Amino acid sequence: MPVSKHDEVANGGPIERKRRDRYRRLFRRFVLLAVFCSIAPLLAVGWAINRHYTDIAETRMFSGFRNEVGYHHKIIEMFLKELRSKLSLVAWTHSREHLSNPANLNKIFELINQKGGTITDLGVIDHEGRHLAYIGPYDLMDKNYSRSFWFREALEKGIYISDMFLGFRLEPHFIIAVAGSHNGEKWILRATVDTEAFRSLVENVQIGKTGEVYLLNREGFFQTNPRFSGHIMEKSSFPLEQIHEGIQVKTVEPEPENGRQEPTQVMSLAWLSEPRWLLVVKQDHSEAFNDVNHANYAVLVFLHLSALTILIVSVFISRHMVNLIRRQDQEADILNRQLTQAGKLASIGQLSAGVAHEINNPLAVIMTELQIVVDAAQEVPEMDKAFGAQLHGSAKQIFMQIQRCKQITTNLLRFSRRTESMIETVHLNKFIKEVIGLIEREATTSGIRFSTDLDENLPAILSDPSQLQQVFLSLITNAVESMEGRGHGSITIRTRLRDSAEGLSPKIRVEIADTGNGISTDHIDSIFDPYFCAKPAGRSAGLGLSICYGIIRQLGGDIAVQSNPGEGTEFFIHFPLRPPTELLQQMVR
Amino acid sequence: MNRPKVLIVDDEEIFVQNMSRLLGKRGYEVTGVHSGQAAIDAMENNEFEVMVLDLKMPGMDGLMTLKTMKKLGRSVETLILTGHGSIDTALDAVKLGAYDYLTKPCAIEQLVAKLEIALRNRRTQP
Secondary structure, three states: OOHHHHHHHHOOOHHHHHHHHHHHHHHHHHHHHHHHHHHHHHHHHHHHHHHHHHHHHHHHHHHHHHHHHHHHHHHHHHHHHHHHHHHHHHHHHOOHHHHHOHHHHHHHHHHHOOOOOOEEEEEEEOOOOEEEEEEOOOOOOOOEOOOOHHHHHHHHHOEEEOOOEOOOOOOOEOEEEEEEEEOOEEEEEEEEEOHHHHHHHHHOOOOOOOOEEEEEOOOOEEOOOOOOOOOOOOEOOOOOOOOOOOEEEEEEOOOOEOOEOOOOEEEEEEEOOOOOOEEEEEEEHHHHOHHHHHHHHHHHHHHHHHHHHHHHHHHHHHHHHHHHHHHHHHHHHHHHHHHHHHHHHHHHHHHHHHHHHHHHHHHHHHHHHHHHHHHHHHHOOOOOHHHHHHHHHHHHHHHHHHHHHHHHHHHHHHHHHHOOOOOEEEOHHHHHHHHHHHHHHHHHHOOEEEEEEEOOOOOOEEEOHHHHHHHHHHHHHHHHHHOOOOOOEEEEEEEEEEOOOOOOOOEEEEEEEEOOOOOOOOOHHHOOOOOOOOOOOOOOOOOOHHHHHHHHHHOOOEEEEEEEOOOEEEEEEEEEOOOOHHHHHHOOO | OOOOEEEEEOOOHHHHHHHHHHHHHOOOEEEEEOOHHHHHHHHHHOOOOEEEEOOOOOOOOHHHHHHHHHHOOOOOEEEEEEOOOOHHHHHHHHHOOOOEEEEOOOOHHHHHHHHHHHHHHHHHOO
């Protein structure tokens, strides 16, 4: 990853802006997705179901309405029919003479009215329109009906029911007239229907607050008193209906009347058969369908609230997710930066390795030139003592500084190699033998013996061989140096497999024991400390014990030391069979 | 006692020159060459008892030189002297038959000590 890119991200440059746009777009996309995948189907299904059930409810409503009207229609029909039958029966079963007797007529009158008032008067009229007898509250005996429409209709048709009319009494009323026959002469039995009784029959239906029931004749005149729409005997503004069978239910939007817009109404229309009156039952649509509408609104409100909730929740979830993504990206950025850093370190490592190699060569040449000068000085026969002392002093100093430079490059090289851990299968026994091989020749000249006690069945471990080399080399070199100048000594190296005991995983145990000078009790606690060195400056050529310690710990093991000053020192090292997971994760290769 | 014959192989000329001078003063007969190929050629015509070999050289490097010599059946005690501080390559060299190694810069005494070990070994072997 180029260095500039992540710097741009850090500084909020164009890349950061693009990133933010990307997040915004992602957020919008998530929300839109939620809307389309959850809200849209919810609303679609909700509306559809709502519509469906509303339709069902409306149908039920209408059919209920229709039933009510049907029932009412039947009642009215039956009332009229019953009255008609009664009168017909009287006319057919009684003679005109009999009925012309007021007492008899009165008896009939009372019989008819026995079950509640149905007729207000009863009269017998001859074929010329003259009253023969009359029972009733009005003074009509001397009225002649020969020119009245109903009279002629009754004579002709045999039975006649009138519309509401004012007549001689100047009150709205309607009559039922039945024709009888007497010796070939026709006569009429006429009764006035009790308007109050009839009207209450028709109108006494409670249809909510806006409902009304009335009867209209064929010309559209009110035959009863409607609650709101007008008055009895007035013409209704209702458009004239065709006569039809059965009950019609319809929704009507009335024309604006007197500048007022009447609400939509539900109307039920049923024609009576005799007389031909139209039974009208109507109610405000809103009142009739109050429950249905209520339920409808409730469902729609709930539906839209749910949709809104889903929207809000998905906005929050989307924001949360986008934030998660953003955080992941940030972490990825951090990791990338670390990677770049590690790469840089690796490059530096490689660079420093190159530099170290390059520096060693000139240092070597300086060393040889120094030696030549020292040699030459020795061959000068009489050198000035002061000069000679100075020469040798400076030579020694130069020598030591060269060694110091060498130490620096060595450490640099070791540092550069430490950034690359390579895990391989290592057979410790073979490994240790190789390392001993490297040192043995030099050591044996000083009279140091090596002995090994290596467990044959030692399993191979997974570790970093180059770092292990450095550690062992360093420890063994230390052991050798601790016996310097003595002329004898032994170094024993022992390897064992320490079984899995007490729930711990199996480990390899390496013991490196020498018979050297040992470590004093003052120092033993700090020998693994960095910068601690018990050797004179310029003499140490191995890794500091602290670096050893660090490497061993990094490889998942541990190191301990025991020492008896003057007798010897023993190091105990444990290695796991496999390196710790953190190390494995750090692997660059 | 005849002076032991030592071959020094290093591409740094002044180093070879100085080493020859210093070792010469200390009783060795030193031949210096500056490349692996030159070393192989020198081995053709002369018997050397010890070879001081640098690892990093242009052309044929130290390891290659050792390998080639082994193939040609040339046996000589080889001491690796390298500014290349890596132990891997030293191990490789030991596997190829070098008997020891030293890192540059080193004190002349150290070098002499190691040479003597080689010579002792060589002279005790039939």
